[in-house]
Amino acid sequence: xxxLLFSGGLDSTALAAWLRPDVLVTVDYGQRVAVAERRAAxxxxxxxxxxxxxxxxxxxxxxxxxxxxxxxxxLAAAPEWWxxxxxxxxxxxxxxxxxEGLSEIFIGTVLGDDVHADGRPEFLxxxxxxxxxxxxxxxxxxxxxxxxxxxxxxxxxRMEELVPWxxxxxxxxxxxxxxxGCTKHKLVLDAIARKP
Numbered sequence: 001x002x003x004l005l006f007s008g009g010l011d012s013t014a015l016a017a018w019l020r021p022d023v024l025v026t027v028d029y030g031q032r033v034a035v036a037e038r039r040a041a042x043x044x045x046x047x048x049x050x051x052x053x054x055x056x057x058x059x060x061x062x063x064x065x066x067x068x069x070x071x072x073x074x075l076a077a078a079p080e081w082w083x084x085x086x087x088x089x090x091x092x093x094x095x096x097x098x099x100e101g102l103s104e105i106f107i108g109t110v111l112g113d114d115v116h117a118d119g120r121p122e123f124l125x126x127x128x129x130x131x132x133x134x135x136x137x138x139x140x141x142x143x144x145x146x147x148x149x150x151x152x153x154x155x156x157x158r159m160e161e162l163v164p165w166x167x168x169x170x171x172x173x174x175x176x177x178x179x180x181g182c183t184k185h186k187l188v189l190d191a192i193a194r195k196p
Contacts, residue, residue: 001022001101001103002022002103002104003024003104004016005089005105005108006041007108008040008041009037010153010166010184012041012108013156013166014155015143016045017162018143018152019106023050023053024045024051024052025096026053027057027088028057029082029088030061031068033171033173035173036167036172044165055092062082062083064083065081066171066180067082080170086107086116086118087118090127090131094136102138104139109124109142111146111147112148112149113145124141124142128141149184163189168181168185
């Protein structure tokens with residue numbers, strides 16, 4: 001069984017449409033945009049006819065930055081940083097699915113995500129190694145790590161149908177149009193619209 005960590009944003013939606021994993025996993029870890037992410041993810045999963053699991057883990061008191069509705073940390077390279085988030089998401093997804101025969105978790109890391117330590121190749125390799133030596137020998141991979149978001153969205157089928165359902169905002173239940181997530185969403189769609 002292969003699973004994709006799935007927020008319902010552009011990158012994870014493009015990966016879901018491209019790879020068609022056995023299950024999409026959305027983790028509500030207490031981020032302030034969780035309701036919108038769950039709503040987007042559920043609709044996209046329905047449209048793709050893919051199994052969708054939502055896992056709730058209340059880490060709301062542990063977050064910093066835009067996703068937590070708190071001041072950014074001086075440790076962070078970007079205001080949307082949440083400490084150890086990708087490590088948490090991968091672990092929780094593996095915990096939920098390892099008993100069902102999970103063999104691999106896909107993460108939606110793309111080119112440019114290395115602004116965060118948990119988007120860098122060395123982190124992904126280390127977490128893959130850690131997961132693989134535990135019970136179940138689950139592997140972690142980032143199939144789009146060498147692709148820009150624009151290239152990933154272009155590669156994926158059915159994106160014209162799916163894009164209206166995606167959600168990328170970091171600060172609210174509805175797109176603010178100003179945060180890094182909303183800005184990236186607009187830039188990617190504008191770039192795709194300009195190029196045939």
